[in-house]
Amino acid sequence: MIESYIIHLVIIIGIYIILTISLQLSVGFTGLFNIGHIAFFCIGAYATALLSLDNYSFLLCFLVSAVLSMISGFLLNFLIHKLKGDYFAIASLSFLLLIYSIALNWVSLTRGPLGLPGIPRPIIFGIDFSQNFNFLVLTISISLFSYLIIKKITSSPFGRVLEGIRDDELAMKVLGKDTFRVKSYVLATSAFFAGIAGSLYAYYINFIDPSSFGISQVIPILAIVIVGGLASLEGTVMSTIILILLIEPLRYLIFNPSIIGPVRQIIYALLAILILFYKPKGLYGRVEW
Amino acid sequence: MEELSGNKLLEVKNVKKYFGKVKAVDGCSFKIREGTITALVGPNGAGKSTLFNLILGIIKTDEGKILFKKRDITNLPPEKVSNLGVSLLFQQPRLLNNLTVSENILLAFNNEDTKFWKNLFSFNKDDRENLKTIKTNLKLLRIDNCENKLVRDLSYGQKRLVELIRTIFDPHDILLLDEPFMGVNPVIKNSIKEILFKLKKQGETILFIEHDPDVIIGIADEIILMNEGRIVNRAEPERILLDF
Numbered sequence: 052m053i054e055s056y057i058i059h060l061v062i063i064i065g066i067y068i069i070l071t072i073s074l075q076l077s078v079g080f081t082g083l084f085n086i087g088h089i090a091f092f093c094i095g096a097y098a099t100a101l102l103s104l105d106n107y108s109f110l111l112c113f114l115v116s117a118v119l120s121m122i123s124g125f126l127l128n129f130l131i132h133k134l135k136g137d138y139f140a141i142a143s144l145s146f147l148l149l150i151y152s153i154a155l156n157w158v159s160l161t162r163g164p165l166g167l168p169g170i171p172r173p174i175i176f177g178i179d180f181s182q183n184f185n186f187l188v189l190t191i192s193i194s195l196f197s198y199l200i201i202k203k204i205t206s207s208p209f210g211r212v213l214e215g216i217r218d219d220e221l222a223m224k225v226l227g228k229d230t231f232r233v234k235s236y237v238l239a240t241s242a243f244f245a246g247i248a249g250s251l252y253a254y255y256i257n258f259i260d261p262s263s264f265g266i267s268q269v270i271p272i273l274a275i276v277i278v279g280g281l282a283s284l285e286g287t288v289m290s291t292i293i294l295i296l297l298i299e300p301l302r303y304l305i306f307n308p309s310i311i312g313p314v315r316q317i318i319y320a321l322l323a324i325l326i327l328f329y330k331p332k333g334l335y336g337r338v339e340w
Numbered sequence: 341m342e343e344l345s346g347n348k349l350l351e352v353k354n355v356k357k358y359f360g361k362v363k364a365v366d367g368c369s370f371k372i373r374e375g376t377i378t379a380l381v382g383p384n385g386a387g388k389s390t391l392f393n394l395i396l397g398i399i400k401t402d403e404g405k406i407l408f409k410k411r412d413i414t415n416l417p418p419e420k421v422s423n424l425g426v427s428l429l430f431q432q433p434r435l436l437n438n439l440t441v442s443e444n445i446l447l448a449f450n451n452e453d454t455k456f457w458k459n460l461f462s463f464n465k466d467d468r469e470n471l472k473t474i475k476t477n478l479k480l481l482r483i484d485n486c487e488n489k490l491v492r493d494l495s496y497g498q499k500r501l502v503e504l505i506r507t508i509f510d511p512h513d514i515l516l517l518d519e520p521f522m523g524v525n526p527v528i529k530n531s532i533k534e535i536l537f538k539l540k541k542q543g544e545t546i547l548f549i550e551h552d553p554d555v556i557i558g559i560a561d562e563i564i565l566m567n568e569g570r571i572v573n574r575a576e577p578e579r580i581l582l583d584f
Contacts, residue, residue, distance in 0.1 A: 203460060208453035208467060211443055215436050222434040225396060226447055226510055227422035228454050236456040282438075338438050 058183045060299065065190035066251050068291045069197045071275045072284055073244035078273075079281040079336070080205050081237045082217030084140040086269055087127070087147035091120040091242035093154060093264035095249025100167040100259050101160070109173030109180075113250050120246025123150075124238040132231050135220075147266065154261040166260025170253050180254070190251055197244050202284055204240065213237060214282065217338075267316055274319035278326050280336020290334055294319070347374045348410075349514055349545050350395070350426075355404030357387075357394055357569075364390040366569035367404070372514065375543045377536075379556045379577065382566035388549045389431055391566070392516050396428050397421045409513065423451070425513035429520055431549075433499045437492035441502050444491055445474050448509040477505060481531050497528035504532060508539070515539070517548035521555060533558070553577075 070092055077083040095116035102112040131142040154161050161167065172181040173189075180186045204210055215223045216230050223230050253259050275294050279286030298315050305311050331339040350372040357365040365387040372378055380388050393399045395406055397416045406414045413421050422428075435444050449470050452458065471487075478484045483498055491499060504520055520536075521529050536559050539546060550556055556563060557577045565573040 200460070204456075207459035207462075208446065209456055209459035211439065211447060212453050214439060215447055218436045218438055219434055221398065221418070222430070222436070223447070224418040225398070225422055225428050225430075225434075226506075227419050227451055228447075229419050229451070233454050233456075240456075 055183060058187050060295070062183070062187050062190045062255055064292055064295050065187075065194040066248050066255065067272070067275070067295060068194045068288055069244050069248040069251070071272050071279070071287050071291050072198060072201050073241045073248070074272055075276050075279070075282070075284060075287045076201055076205065076213075076244075077237055077241040078276055079283065079287075079338070080210060080217065081213040081234065082220075083143075083234060083238065084136065085143045085238070085241070086140045086273070087143035087145070087150075088241070088245055088272060089264050089268045090147040090150040091123060091245035092249040092252070092268075093147075093150050093261075094120045094123055094242075095246030096253040096259050096264070097154060097161060097167075097249075098246070099250040099253040100170045103170055103173070103254070104167065106171075109175050109254075112173075113247070116250035117243050117246040120249065121239045121243035124240075124242025125235055127242075128231075128235045128238040132234055144266070144269075147264075147269070151261055151265055154264060161261075164260060164262075166258055168258045170257045170259070172254055172257070186255060190255070193247060193251065197247065198284065198288070201240075201244065205282075205284065209233075209236075217282075267312070270316050270323075271319045274323040277323045277340070278333055280333025281338040281340060283333065283335040283337065286333055286335030294322070348372075349374045349408065350547070351405075351407040352391070352395070353405040353407070355391070355394055355406060356402045357390055357399065358402055363569045365394060365401075368566070368569070368571050369404075370564055370571055370574065372545060372547055374513075374545050376561045377540055377544075377546045377548070377559055379560035379563045380547060380549045380566060381551065381556065381563055382572075385568075386566040387569040388566055389518055390569075392428060392518055392549070395421070395516065396426060422510065425511065427507050427510040427512035427515050429504055429507040429515070429517040431518040431522065433496070433503055435491045435499055435503050435506070438490065440488050440490055441478070441494070442471055442474050442487040444502060445506045445509055446470055448506045450511065474505075474509075481505070481535070497524040500524050501528060501531055504535060508535070514545045514547065517546060519549050519551070521550060521552060529555075 074085065074088045077085045098116040098119050099112045102115060127143065127146050131139060134142050155163055172186065174180065178185055180189055205213065212223065212228055212233055216233060220230050275290045276287060278294060279290035298318060301311055301314060305314060326333055327340055348371050352368055352370050355365055355368045368391060382388055394401050397418045400415045405412060408424055408426060411424065413424060446467060447453065452466060475487055478487055481501055483501060486494065486498065491502065494502065500520070507515060520532050524532065533555065540559060560577050563575060563577050564571055
């Protein structure tokens with residue numbers, strides 16, 4: 052019993068690590084305050100749900116989810132790349148609201164608020180991932196792959212340009228850097244990995260509905276990025292683990308399940324505010340907010 | 341004044357920029373020839389920095405044309421102007437405080453660092469070569485041992501030097517330097533002078549904004565005097581500064 056609960060927690064942590072390090076790539080490294088990151092998670096989850104319910108293979112569902120999210124990231128940057136700071140944040144939030152509305156209102160495709168139940172777990176090369184332990188191995192492998200790729204991007208000269216754009220985009224332009232192209236790659240990559248996280252989430256939970264991808268879901272991932280520290284992948288991984296485990300006991304302390312969700316939001320928001328006030332660099336960040 | 345010899349590199353033709361009723365640049369025209377060092381002088385608010393921003397495409401011109409190497413660069417985005425060979429030192433330091441000195445300078449070498457796939461699958465060989473060059477140059481300027489320091493930990497003068505080095509390493513045919521000596525102590529001022537003399541010997545083309553006559557007389561081949569957004573005189577340094 053405890054073993055399966057631990058496996059469940061590690062799977063959730065693994066999925067969230069992919070989601071938060073991909074957000075860190077755009078927010079912490081590039082300074083693109085993308086509040087709409089959950090939209091890419093949503094696109095990935097719905098793509099996987101719809102395709103896997105039609106019995107398409109894992110590889111196809113997984114790749115289509117990632118690529119669809121990636122294209123959305125590219126398009127989002129194309130539409131709002133001239134906006135900076137708060138304006139960029141608001142525009143990205145609008146993008147999330149748009150995707151959320153589609154998930155909620157395109158009933159013939161998504162079944163709207165009823166959601167999509169019965170998403171089958173994948174079978175890859177004969178290995179049945181309906182076993183949670185197998186799914187844990189899959190999640191950890193994909194999380195590790197995502198971490199290594201994003202680490203390689205951020206520690207390469209390309210990563211230096213990202214930090215340059217975050218700190219002074221005009222200075223980068225004057226040095227001849229095509230910042231539009233760089234930001235396109237960043238948002239597309241960030242969305243690609245969020246799509247992967249969404250795909251894993253849909254496979255794992257077996258059911259998705261729009262409520263998993265609303266504005267309220269933005270708070271936890273932003274809080275994790277803030278607590279971990281800007282431009283720190285290690286910090287993001289640590290804070291994902293700490294915050295998910297910290298919030299988990301609420302399940303046992305609060306007996307009314309309907310208020311667990313709001314209490315979680317409050318705790319995440321409070322933690323983020325406290326960190327911003329007293330430790331603006333977060334746990335391991337190099338840069339202040 | 342007789343025009344200096346050499347090929348025309350930069351030509352500003354009747355450029356205008358108004359901010360509401362303020363005529364920041366009001367019909368400026370001049371040519372900069374290859375291998376010459378020109379000082380742009382004038383009182384505060386004369387439109388000198390605005391002119392630099394117009395050349396780089398940081399702000400858009402209202403009228404007029406800017407030609408660089410006979411190509412129309414009017415209102416091109418800054419990255420395109422930079423890649424054609426115009427390198428700018430801003431008036432206010434614009435180094436990246438969260439990066440080290442080396443990382444800041446490395447950004448200037450080329451644009452290979454913006455190639456996503458190349459960076460994803462390669463092992464930064466270019467960096468190692470460039471780092472050696474940076475180390476040597478910092479040593480020559482007597483600010484060695486600071487290449488791994490964060491820029492935010494440097495003094496103002498050191499930042500100015502590092503930014504000047506970054507501007508020089510940015511591949512260019514002309515350097516636009518906006519008050520390179522502003523706010524630095526005499527030691528750093530000498531270092532910057534040394535750099536400019538060296539660049540002059542190498543035959544570089546430089547257009548710089550400066551107020552200090554001592555610096556201008558030693559370095560500049562000619563002076564362009566601006567006031568209220570217009571070019572009011574153009575001559576050899578000694579002649580203009582005597583009248584100024």
